[in-house]
Amino acid sequence: MNERAHPRLCVVGHPNRGKSSIVSTLTENDSVSISPESGTTRSADAFEFELDGRVLLTLIDTPGFQRARQVLSWLQRESVSPGDRPNRVKAFLAEPGHPERFPDEVQLLRPIMEGAGILYVVDGAQSPSPLDEAEMEILRWTGQPRLAVINPMDTQAHQQAWERTLGQFFQWVRVFNPLTATMPARQALLRAVGELTPSWSEPVQKLMQGLAVRDQRRLTDVSEALAAYWAEQLLKSVPVQIPGAIGRQRAEAVLRQSLDEHETRFFERLRSAWGHHHRSLERQSPWELDSDHLMNTETWYLWGLKQRDLLWVSGSAGAATGLALDAGLGGTSLLAGAISGGVLGSVGGWLASRELPGRRFGWLPLARQRQVMGPVRHPNFPLVVMARALTFTRQLWLRPHAERSAVVLRAEAEQWSREDQVRLLGWAKRLQQGRWQPKHQDALVSWVQAQLQLSLEEAFAQEESTSWVL
Numbered sequence: 001m002n003e004r005a006h007p008r009l010c011v012v013g014h015p016n017r018g019k020s021s022i023v024s025t026l027t028e029n030d031s032v033s034i035s036p037e038s039g040t041t042r043s044a045d046a047f048e049f050e051l052d053g054r055v056l057l058t059l060i061d062t063p064g065f066q067r068a069r070q071v072l073s074w075l076q077r078e079s080v081s082p083g084d085r086p087n088r089v090k091a092f093l094a095e096p097g098h099p100e101r102f103p104d105e106v107q108l109l110r111p112i113m114e115g116a117g118i119l120y121v122v123d124g125a126q127s128p129s130p131l132d133e134a135e136m137e138i139l140r141w142t143g144q145p146r147l148a149v150i151n152p153m154d155t156q157a158h159q160q161a162w163e164r165t166l167g168q169f170f171q172w173v174r175v176f177n178p179l180t181a182t183m184p185a186r187q188a189l190l191r192a193v194g195e196l197t198p199s200w201s202e203p204v205q206k207l208m209q210g211l212a213v214r215d216q217r218r219l220t221d222v223s224e225a226l227a228a229y230w231a232e233q234l235l236k237s238v239p240v241q242i243p244g245a246i247g248r249q250r251a252e253a254v255l256r257q258s259l260d261e262h263e264t265r266f267f268e269r270l271r272s273a274w275g276h277h278h279r280s281l282e283r284q285s286p287w288e289l290d291s292d293h294l295m296n297t298e299t300w301y302l303w304g305l306k307q308r309d310l311l312w313v314s315g316s317a318g319a320a321t322g323l324a325l326d327a328g329l330g331g332t333s334l335l336a337g338a339i340s341g342g343v344l345g346s347v348g349g350w351l352a353s354r355e356l357p358g359r360r361f362g363w364l365p366l367a368r369q370r371q372v373m374g375p376v377r378h379p380n381f382p383l384v385v386m387a388r389a390l391t392f393t394r395q396l397w398l399r400p401h402a403e404r405s406a407v408v409l410r411a412e413a414e415q416w417s418r419e420d421q422v423r424l425l426g427w428a429k430r431l432q433q434g435r436w437q438p439k440h441q442d443a444l445v446s447w448v449q450a451q452l453q454l455s456l457e458e459a460f461a462q463e464e465s466t467s468w469v470l
């Protein structure tokens with residue numbers, strides 16, 4: 001198949017209707033400029049969606065029409081048969097002076113007349129107007145493949161009126177909300193693109209297969225990374241530098257900070273791996289993990305990890321006001337200290353080498369003589385670390401690239417069965433006691449993968465049950 005045969009679509013519509021938002025979400029690119037102000041997009045810019053280095057879709061973001069009525073009256077000035085209308089549009093483009101008089105129209109009609117399809121965006125909250133009709137009529141004159149998208153914006157008050165109108169000008173009409181769309185909504189829209197013209201059917205199928213393969217790989221990768229992150233948090237400890245209570249207090253503060261920083265790092269890693277680079281995301285990011293989020297029982301309640309729901313907690317409920325840290329000499333703590341002290345470099349390496357931490361690092365010199373704070377032994381801790389990580393992973397996964405607000409870590413209870421809780425706590429215990437084996441690692445990764453898959457499928461099913469397909 002010719003490399004250039006992938007679909008190219010020019011995104012057209014009135015200012016502020018969510019054109020750029022649609023481009024951003026469909027191309028998974030958060031560098032597309034979006035803002036509540038009209039006229040944000042000032043020139044026609046192409047954005048490509050690539051998988052494994054191959055361009056599979058190009059969307060051309062445009063400012064839309066500025067002088068649609070004048071253009072239409074120029075086109076209609078001469079009587080032409082329907083079959084000659086595309087030539088009339090070409091004549092419009094070739095007319096001297098038009099690039100200066102109609103810069104926006106020329107910018108958007110040129111790529112269309114060079115073979116791009118049309119993705120026309122309307123706001124479902126506003127009723128169709130004569131100006132819209134002029135735009136749609138011009139687009140019909142181009143004779144190019146055409147798809148209309150109703151962006152529900154705030155309400156879908158005029159959806160039916162739009163459906164009746166759009167149906168007269170476009171081959172397909174779809175409802176698509178770029179701020180909430182996840183994979184099923186994107187797939188539905190892409191399917192419609194694939195049906196616009198026979199030559200796009202195969203490239204769109206390839207694109208959809210590519211996305212499915214990419215997401216499967218992403219699921220495997222993130223499950224391994226999340227399992228590794230969880231294990232590292234559970235093994236984290238810091239050396240106590242000064243003897244006595246003050247030394248312990250300081251070490252405890254350092255440990256808390258290190259846990260928070262690690263959580264933030266994991267979150268940031270996912271964020272940039274999945275293309276959410278936008279600056280406002282960083283600036284507004286509410287990850288204030290310098291407070292005692294992880295250790296605070298209030299937070300556990302927030303996370304739905306109520307004590308009565310947890311196993312083993314009653315035995316240590318007295319300690320549930322905060323920390324149950326293990327400041328000990330030698331043994332596992334010591335080993336864990338060595339690991340989280342950066343000797344390992346990356347847990348990915350450990351996962352890949354499939355070596356037991358105990359065997360690999362047991363020989364470390366001098367470590368035996370250092371006193372360490374940690375790892376955290378509180379029985380809620382493994383559950384809280386896992387619940388938080390699974391939640392922000394899911395939130396990031398489902399986040400469309402047009403959504404630029406801060407990621408707010410929502411309090412969502414994990415519906416873990418007793419059995420799941422026991423398994424997690426069992427793994428935590430093994431890790432902390434140095435009885436961790438590759439088979440446990442495999443089981444943990446599979447468990448994480450199943451959890452993520454389930455929650456993503458739930459979100460997709462929910463999206464499919466809403467009325468985004470006409």
Ligand SMILES: Nc1nc2c(ncn2[C@@H]2O[C@H](COP(=O)(O)OP(=O)(O)OP(=O)(O)O)[C@@H](O)[C@H]2O)c(=O)[nH]1
Nearest residue numbers: 015016017018019020021035036038039040041153
């Ligand atoms: N509530 C809501 N807001 C949306 C939706 N889609 C886009 N917006 C918001 O509408 C505003 C305009 O979105 P853009 O994507 O910049 O619109 P545009 O059509 O490219 O605008 P111009 O480039 O100015 O022509 C932004 O603040 C978006 O966040 C939607 O489905 N619902």
Ligand SMILES: [Mg+2]
Nearest residue numbers: 019020040041
């Ligand atoms: Mg725009």
